[in-house]
Amino acid sequence: MTEEAPGVDDISSRRSLRPLGGVLTAMAVSLTGTRISVVALPWFVLVTTGSATQTGLVAFCEMTPYVVAKAFTGPLVDRIGPRAVSWTTDLASAAAAAAVPLLHVLDLLSFPFLLVLVALIGVARGPGDLAKEVMVPEAAERGRVPLERATGLSGVTERLASTVGLAVGGSLVALLGPLTALTANAGCFALGSVIIKLALPRGMGHAAEEAPSPAGETEPGYWRRFGEGFTFLCGEPLLFTVIVTVGIINLLDAAFTAVLVPVWARESGNGPAAIGLMGSMMGAAAVGGSLIAAVVAHRLRRRVVVLTGFLLAGAPRFLILAVDAPLGVVLAVFAVSGFGAGFVNPVLGAVLVERVPRRMLGRVNGLGDSLAWSGIPLGGLIAGAAVTAVGLVPVLLACGVAYFLTTNLAGLRPEWREMDRTRGRGVLKRHPEENAPRNSADVTT
Template sequence: MAGLLAAMTVSLTGTRVSAIALPWFVLTTTGSPAQTGVVAFAEMAPYVLVKALAGPLVDRVGPRRISWVGDVVSATAAGTVVLLHALDLLPLGALVTLVAVVGAARGPGDLAKEIMIPEAAERGRVPLERATGLMGVTERLAQTAGPAAGGAMVALLGPLAGLAISVTCFALGSMIVAWALPRGMGHSAPAQEAPEAGQKGQEAGQEGYWRRFGQGFTFLRGEPLLLSVVVMVGITNLLDAAFSQVLVFVWARESGHDAAVVGLNSSVAGATAVGGSLVAAAVAHRMRRRPVFFVAFLLAGPTRFLVLAVDAPVWAMVTVFAVGGFAAGFLNPILGAISYERVPRHLLGRVNALRDSLAWAGIPLGGLVGGAAVVAAGLTPVLLAGGAAYALTTSLTGLRPEWRQLDRPRRTGPSVVPAPRERAGTTDGGRAERSP
C-alpha cells in the first residue's frame, strides 16, 4: 500500500507542478492567452478521451505495467519539451503535440494506479474505506503542495525549471512502480481473477478490445447507483470548473481583490481537505455513508458560490472555504469505496475508465459556460444560480431510491466474468470522482 501511495504522490505532484509551469511557460514565451488555452485543451482532451478508451487495455495488460508505461511516456514527452526549448526548436505545433502525448499518457497511468487500490488494501489488510481515504489524502496533498511548489519554482527559476521538476516526478513515479510494487501485483485481470474457470477463463483472456469495452459499458448501464453517481458528479464537476476557471477570478477583479485572495482561499481549502481525508481514512468505515456524503457535498459545493455572491469579508470567505475543504475530504473516499465494492476486480479498468471520463466530460466546458453566463447575466446572478444548481443536484439525487444502497455495500464475486445483464438496484476524484 505504501509503495502505491508513494507512486501516486510523486506522479500527481508532477501533474500539479506542470499545471502551473506549463501555462505560464506558454504565456511568457508566446504572449498569447489564446495559445495558452489551446495548449491547455491539448492536454485535457486526450486525457479524458484516452482514459475512456483505455479500460479494456488496462484490464488485459495489467495496471502495474500500464502505470509504469504511462509515467515513462509522460517523463519522456515533458523532457522533450524542455530539451527542444533549450535548443530553440520548439514551435507551437510541436509543443501542442508533446503536451497531447503527456495528457494521453496520464489518463491510463492515473487509471491504472487507482484500480490497484483494492488489491493493495487486501495485501496490507487495510479496510477499503481507509485505503480510499489514504488515496484521498495523497491527492489532496498533491493538490496543495504541487501548485505551491510549482509556483515557487517558476517564480525563482522560471517556467522551464518547473517543467523539469515535473519530468523528475514522472520518472520517479515509474521507478517506484517498477521497484516498490510486487511483481505479482496488478497482473492482467483474466490471469489473476479467473484461473479456476478453465476454458471460460481462457476465452475471457482472448476477448477482443471492443467486446471488453462493451462489457464495461453494459455493466455500468446496469448499475443504477453508479450511473447516478456519474450524472451527479458530472454536473457538479462542470459547476466546479466554471467556478474555478472563471467565476472566482471575475469576482476578484470586480470586488477589488486580487489573485492573492483567490490563492489564499484555494490553499486553505486544500489544507483542510487533507485533514478531512485523514479523518475519513481513520473513521469512514465506521460511519453511515449516505448522510456523511450528502452533508459533505452541501458544505463543500454551494457555500462557495453563495459566499462570493454576498461579497462577504475575507475572514468569512476563508472560513467557508476551510469548512468546505474539510467536508470535501470525505467525498472521494466514499466514491472510491462505492466503485471498488460494486465492480468486479477484473472489470475495474473498463468500468472505471468510462465512469471517470463521463464524470469529467463537463470540465472542459465549465469555463466556456461560466464565461458566457457572466456576459449574459452578470456575476452575482450566475453565482446564485450556480449555488442553487449545486444544492438541487446533490439534494434531489439523494432522494432517488438507488442511493439507499450506499450504506449496504455489495461485494462482487471476483472469479468469473458475469454475463452482461441488467441489475435491479445496486466513483470521485475525485475519482466517478470529483475533479482535483
C-alpha cells in the first residue's frame, strides 16, 4: 500500500506562503536582537557612567542616523530591491553591534567611540527595517493573504519579538551582564541576514517596476524618485496626519523606553529584570491583540480601533510608574496597554499600503517612517535632561498627559474619517494607477 502523494493545490499553497513566512521570520529574528539591545544598551551606559543624560545621548546618536537613513534610502530600496538591501544592512548591523562588547573587553571603548558605533548601527538598521516592511505586501500578494491579515501577522511578529527580546535581554543583563546581551544582539542581526539571503524564493524582493516614462525621457534618477515620494505623501492628508500623530507618540515612547523606565528600575530597586518582565508582559498582551486584529480587523471600523488602542496603550503606562505602584499592578497595566497597542499597527499598516502605488512603496514608506520616527532621537535626549533637572515623577506625569492629549485631539481631525472609506477587500488592493494593464500582453481572459 502506497502513501498518497501530496496534491498540487497543497504544494502550491505551501509554496505561496513561503515568501510571507520567510519575511516574517527574518523580521522576528532581527527585531528580537533590537529589543535585546533596548534593555542592554541603556543599562550598560547607565551603570558604567551613572548619567541619565549620557544614556539619552546614546539613544539620540543611534536613532538620528536611523531616521535619516530610512528617509533617504527609500528610492534606493525601490531601485535596488528590498531583498539585497535587507541582508547587506543586517550584516553591517551585526558587525557594528559585535564591536561594542569586543572593544569594551579589550579596554578600547571610549564613550565617543561608543557613540560612533551606535550611530553605525542606526545607519544600517534604518534601510534594513524598511526593506523588510516593503516586502510584506509583495509576500501577501504572492500568498493571496488579505492585507489586514498580513499586516496583522507582521504586527504579531513585531510584538512577539518584543516579548521574547525584552525577556531575554532582561534575563541576560541580570544574570550575565549587558555585554553578553549585546553579543546576542549581534548574533540576531547576522541570522536575519542569512534568512533573507538564503530562505526567500529567488524571485522575491527585486526592484519594483517603474511606470513607463514618456518617449524620449530617461529613467528617473535618485532625487526625482525622492521628490515623487515626497510629493505623493504631501498630497495624502490622511497619511500625513497619521504620521504627525505617530511622530509625537514615538517621541514620548522613546523617552519612556530609553530613559524613564531604566531610571525607574534603578530608583525603585526593581533592577533590569523588571524592565524585561514589564516589556514581556506588554509584548505578550500585544501579541494577543495583534492576533485578534489579524483575524477581525478588516471587519471593524478602523478609526475606532486605532483610537481605542492608543487610549489603552499610552498614558496608563506613564501614570502607573509615577504613582509608585507595586510591581504586580504595574505589570497588569502594561498588559492592558499591550493588548490595546496590538490593534494599532495592523490597521495603520493596511491604510498605508492601500494608498501607495507598489512602485513607490519604498520611498513613500521610508519618508513616512522617518517623519514618524523623527521625534525618537530627541525623546531620550529630552527625557535625560528633564529627569536630571526636575526628577523622574514630574517627567512621567507630563509625558502621560501629552500622550493622552495627542491621541484624543487627533481623533477629532476630519482626515481620520477616511480610514473607514478606503478599506481593502480580500487580497491586496492595488493603487488605482496600478490597476490598468501596462500593455496588451498583460491582458488575460
